[in-house]
Amino acid sequence: xxxxxxxxxxxxxxKQAVLSAPExxxxxxxxxxxxVARPDCVVFPRxxxxxxxxxxxxxxHNVPLVGRGAGTGLSGGALxxxxxxxxxFSRMNRILSIDLENQRAVVQPGVVNLDLTRAVEHAGLxxxxxxxxxxxxxxxxxxxxNAGGPHTLAYGVTVNHITGLxxxxxxxxxxxxxxxxxxxxxxxxxxxxxxxxxxxxLITEITVKLTxxxxxxxxxxxxxxxxxxxxxxxxxxxxxxxTPSACEMLDGKTLRAVEAYVHAxxxxxxxxxxxxxxxxxxxxxxxxxxxxADVCRRHRAREVRVARDAAERELLWKGRKNAFGALGRxxxxxxxxxxVIPRTKLPExxxxxxxxxxxxxxxxxxxxxxxxxxxxxxxxxxARDKQQFERAVETATEIITLCLDMGGxxxxxxxxxxxxxxxxxxxxxxxxxxxxxxxxxxxxPAGLLNPGKIFPFxxxxxxxxxxxxxxxxxxxxx
Amino acid sequence: MSPASTTxxxxxxxxxxxxxxxxxxxxxxxxxxxxxxxxxxVRPATAEGVAEVVRFAAAEKLGxxxxxxxxxxxxxxxxxxxxxxxxxxxxxxxxxYDPNDLTLSVEVGLRLAELTPMLAEHKQFLPLAVPFTRQxxxxxxxxxxxxxxxxxxxxxxxxxxxxxxFVTGAGVLTKSGGRVVKNVAGYDLHKLMIGALxxxxxxxxxxFKTFPLPPASCGFVAAFPNFEAALEMRKRVLxxxxxxxxxxxxxxxxxxxxxxxxxxxxxxxxGPVGTWLSTSEWTLTAGFGGREPVLERYATELTRLAAESxxxxxxxxxxxxRPLLWGRLRECFPMLLETSPLATIFKIGALSSQLGRVLxxxxxxxxxxxxxxxxxxxxxxxxxxxxxxxxxxxEGLQQLADAVTPVFEVGAGLAEHVTIPWCPTELxxxxxxxxxxxxxxxxxxxxxxxxxxxxxxxxxRYVGGL
Numbered sequence: 001x002x003x004x005x006x007x008x009x010x011x012x013x014x015k016q017a018v019l020s021a022p023e024x025x026x027x028x029x030x031x032x033x034x035x036v037a038r039p040d041c042v043v044f045p046r047x048x049x050x051x052x053x054x055x056x057x058x059x060x061h062n063v064p065l066v067g068r069g070a071g072t073g074l075s076g077g078a079l080x081x082x083x084x085x086x087x088x089f090s091r092m093n094r095i096l097s098i099d100l101e102n103q104r105a106v107v108q109p110g111v112v113n114l115d116l117t118r119a120v121e122h123a124g125l126x127x128x129x130x131x132x133x134x135x136x137x138x139x140x141x142x143x144x145x146n147a148g149g150p151h152t153l154a155y156g157v158t159v160n161h162i163t164g165l166x167x168x169x170x171x172x173x174x175x176x177x178x179x180x181x182x183x184x185x186x187x188x189x190x191x192x193x194x195x196x197x198x199x200x201x202l203i204t205e206i207t208v209k210l211t212x213x214x215x216x217x218x219x220x221x222x223x224x225x226x227x228x229x230x231x232x233x234x235x236x237x238x239x240x241x242x243t244p245s246a247c248e249m250l251d252g253k254t255l256r257a258v259e260a261y262v263h264a265x266x267x268x269x270x271x272x273x274x275x276x277x278x279x280x281x282x283x284x285x286x287x288x289x290x291x292x293a294d295v296c297r298r299h300r301a302r303e304v305r306v307a308r309d310a311a312e313r314e315l316l317w318k319g320r321k322n323a324f325g326a327l328g329r330x331x332x333x334x335x336x337x338x339x340v341i342p343r344t345k346l347p348e349x350x351x352x353x354x355x356x357x358x359x360x361x362x363x364x365x366x367x368x369x370x371x372x373x374x375x376x377x378x379x380x381x382x383a384r385d386k387q388q389f390e391r392a393v394e395t396a397t398e399i400i401t402l403c404l405d406m407g408g409x410x411x412x413x414x415x416x417x418x419x420x421x422x423x424x425x426x427x428x429x430x431x432x433x434x435x436x437x438x439x440x441x442x443x444x445p446a447g448l449l450n451p452g453k454i455f456p457f458x459x460x461x462x463x464x465x466x467x468x469x470x471x472x473x474x475x476x477x478x
Numbered sequence: 479m480s481p482a483s484t485t486x487x488x489x490x491x492x493x494x495x496x497x498x499x500x501x502x503x504x505x506x507x508x509x510x511x512x513x514x515x516x517x518x519x520v521r522p523a524t525a526e527g528v529a530e531v532v533r534f535a536a537a538e539k540l541g542x543x544x545x546x547x548x549x550x551x552x553x554x555x556x557x558x559x560x561x562x563x564x565x566x567x568x569x570x571x572x573x574x575y576d577p578n579d580l581t582l583s584v585e586v587g588l589r590l591a592e593l594t595p596m597l598a599e600h601k602q603f604l605p606l607a608v609p610f611t612r613q614x615x616x617x618x619x620x621x622x623x624x625x626x627x628x629x630x631x632x633x634x635x636x637x638x639x640x641x642x643x644f645v646t647g648a649g650v651l652t653k654s655g656g657r658v659v660k661n662v663a664g665y666d667l668h669k670l671m672i673g674a675l676x677x678x679x680x681x682x683x684x685x686f687k688t689f690p691l692p693p694a695s696c697g698f699v700a701a702f703p704n705f706e707a708a709l710e711m712r713k714r715v716l717x718x719x720x721x722x723x724x725x726x727x728x729x730x731x732x733x734x735x736x737x738x739x740x741x742x743x744x745x746x747x748x749g750p751v752g753t754w755l756s757t758s759e760w761t762l763t764a765g766f767g768g769r770e771p772v773l774e775r776y777a778t779e780l781t782r783l784a785a786e787s788x789x790x791x792x793x794x795x796x797x798x799x800r801p802l803l804w805g806r807l808r809e810c811f812p813m814l815l816e817t818s819p820l821a822t823i824f825k826i827g828a829l830s831s832q833l834g835r836v837l838x839x840x841x842x843x844x845x846x847x848x849x850x851x852x853x854x855x856x857x858x859x860x861x862x863x864x865x866x867x868x869x870x871x872x873e874g875l876q877q878l879a880d881a882v883t884p885v886f887e888v889g890a891g892l893a894e895h896v897t898i899p900w901c902p903t904e905l906x907x908x909x910x911x912x913x914x915x916x917x918x919x920x921x922x923x924x925x926x927x928x929x930x931x932x933x934x935x936x937x938x939r940y941v942g943g944l
Binding site: 179196215235238424427438441442443 | 576577578579580581601602623625633634636637646650651652653654656657658659660661662663664665666667669670672673674678689690691713716717719720721768769771772774775827828829830831858859860893894895897912913916917918919920921922924925927928929940941942
């Protein structure tokens with residue numbers, strides 16, 4: 001990128017709001033995925049006007065743009081695949097208004113997910129989408145990826161909680177879509193924009209619904225000797241029409257790593273646990289918890305524990321939400337998958353994933369949103385070994401293909417990003433993809449906004465899945 | 479259609495494959511939209527058949543109106559061109575139903591009334607308690623985005639449609655989403671299709687998340703001397719831990735209609751409502767479900783909240799009485815439309831905190847025009863107001879026309895949006911039922927051009943003249 005662009009950005013935003021030295025850019029070439037791509041510069045706008053200015057400059061100089069929140073994404077969505085300017089929204093982190101009576105808040109995209117809940121919980125409200133990274137991830141990122149989380153089983157994913165957005169179009173035009181009320185007349189552009197992975201417009205303001213905290217919560221931990229018993233429990237809970245607010249599974253491998261890290265009281269000798277939560281009226285919670293415990297026991301749960309108090313419940317959830325990190329104890333690298341399958345296919349799919357792992361010589365951990373069939377098989381490997389890296393990517397493709405064969409989807413909540421673009425062809429026809437591309441082109445005609453995401457480049461599948469290894473500083477200078 | 483229509487139709491018969499093409503005058507009459515009649519009714523049997531017809535129409539620049547149960551053809555502006563009625567009722571298969579996964583995939587021509595018993599066999603349902611229950615198809619329900627009392631708890635189609643297959647205005651069969659309950663792969667084009675009135679694509683298949691039927695349900699009604707008290711109760715319910723399935727407020731004039739009439743569109747005869755529904759006071763009604771202890775808790779708490787909000791009377795409705803009210807709430811719009819050929823129904827989207835002011839201003843406005851305040855406040859704060867002119871013919875139309883602008887103005891001042899889902903065609907010559915263009919109009923135009931470049935799908939019927 002030309003030096004001139006950096007100078008103009010500094011003039012627009014101030015020197016402290018523009019990074020371009022290679023050592024400063026390092027941390028922006030990663031997110032939570034295995035992908036790597038370095039931007040040419042990183043900018044920190046504070047206002048919508050700043051964003052408009054950046055977009056105009058990018059247009060003048062024909063430089064790609066990519067929005068970024070906290071960089072916790074798991075599909076490379078916020079990485080600058082084609083270089084250019086990375087717009088980090090961390091300084092646009094103000095809650096602009098809170099309307100308790102109408103259960104709405106208007107926030108800037110850089111507001112951290114959990115900070116919004118903290119700001120409204122005194123009034124018995126919270127922001128329902130709860131990705132595991134909610135202490136760090138931003139609502140802008142949640143909107144871009146249509147993030148999920150354990151409790152989306154009952155409350156829906158991010159899109160179900162967004163009513164309106166302010167957009168900066170790739171042309172620099174500012175447009176408001178949706179409203180604070182529901183069902184503004186016209187096409188549901190808000191529904192389209194949420195989950196569009198930053199490829200249609202930059203989001204500078206978000207109107208969210210706030211949800212009322214439940215009167216009662218009960219958290220159950222069901223402990224199993226086999227993975228099959230656990231997955232069959234989930235299938236039956238679903239089939240019986242019992243609706244827990246969360247239903248998570250952790251397998252033994254994951255549990256042991258987690259327990260060593262958080263000391264949540266997870267048993268070390270079991271094959272799997274289900275962490276199931278029910279919420280609502282006291283009377284409803286009692287009945288549901290009993291029903292669930294019955295199903296668990298019918299499927300040979302060794303023990304069904306009920307968290308005695310909020311502290312115990314929080315500890316169990318801390319274990320769940322830090323599971324990906326804890327797996328770092330088992331291998332130098334891990335590669336989190338995000339496939340979805342019908343709940344009826346859980347037992348069979350888990351068995352087949354285990355087989356796929358064995359065939360490739362990998363340990364695969366499983367910690368996932370079992371209640372909505374959203375799998376997160378985690379391949380444990382060593383990224384420093386090029387062959388292992390390539391095999392890990394092959395393994396991942398096999399797992400996701402298996403999910404599709406089961407009638408599922410290639411991503412439940414992490415997004416396509418630059419990780420699964422080639423896999424889109426397995427789920428959608430060329431006509432489907434063309435329809436989506438034409439929407440992207442209508443919003444983002446020059447393709448400057450987050451290029452290289454979601455859509456396959458048209459190369460063969462195997463070819464695309466092999467990613468470059470992270471380059472060390474010495475490699476880069478060579 | 480142009481004078482060349484006979485030959486055009488001959489060629490259409492050639493390309494339409496298995497689709498039947500009818501020019502029978504009784505048929506054409508039955509597919510009238512705002513008084514306009516198509517040149518032909520085409521009834522394909524497959525999604526590919528739909529695509530072929532649309533491709534033909536795009537090449538010939540024929541105006542196409544996709545049609546299901548013909549119950550909501552009055553929604554929107556008159557089409558600027560109407561050559562072909564695309565009768566979708568030939569696509570009526572259940573593609574897949576996996577009750578143990580609570581997922582369902584159906585073709586759009588299937589009538590909701592046929593689907594309901596199939597789901598009920600597995601103690602499941604779709605929370606689409608939409609009007610015209612007996613006739614309405616899945617496609618019409620989704621394309622019009624019509625809501626239901628159950629939105630209070632279950633949300634709207636936007637919240638439980640998992641994927642949609644549709645034919646673009648260029649005649650390309652395409653899809654987005656999937657069949658599993660969680661999925662973020664690709665753009666959610668299906669969100670655009672819901673409520674788009676078929677102006678972006680002809681929906682051919684819809685994938686749903688189904689829901690377990692509550693083990694038992696009850697209803698609750700409370701009468702209030704004024705709407706302020708009824709809204710106060712509504713607010714208290716929303717701030718309580720209760721999560722009713724439905725929560726609606728009715729004006730006395732609407733309750734009177736419920737007393738005098740039974741819906742004819744429900745598919746079953748409904749007995750009269752009891753004295754528990756007041757005709758002189760405002761009513762709040764709530765539905766709730768669950769097992770015995772849960773139902774008891776609701777009954778107790780709702781009764782207490784009603785008392786705290788100065789209710790003059792309350793009643794808990796069991797399985798004998800509850801359907802009498804719920805059936806009417808479900809079929810509220812067709813019932814209102816039956817009261818007068820001039821019936822006009824507004825939909826006002828306002829935040830809860832504004833509802834009091836909205837109702838008060840409406841009351842004053844309608845009083846000035848000698849019209850009763852027939853209104854229903856639904857979940858999410860959507861307020862439906864019916865103008866039912868008291869005078870017949872041209873005088874009634876004038877009475878209506880005079881009141882319409884002030885009601886739009888009420889909305890413009892206090893609400894986020896105002897539209898008119900239902901009104902006589904004559905009124906559409908004077909006003910745009912969608913209100914003035916919105917700030918995102920340019921993006922709506924872009925979407926229309928992207929999906930329907932020849933502007934053949936329901937041309938002119940949608941928001942902003944699209």
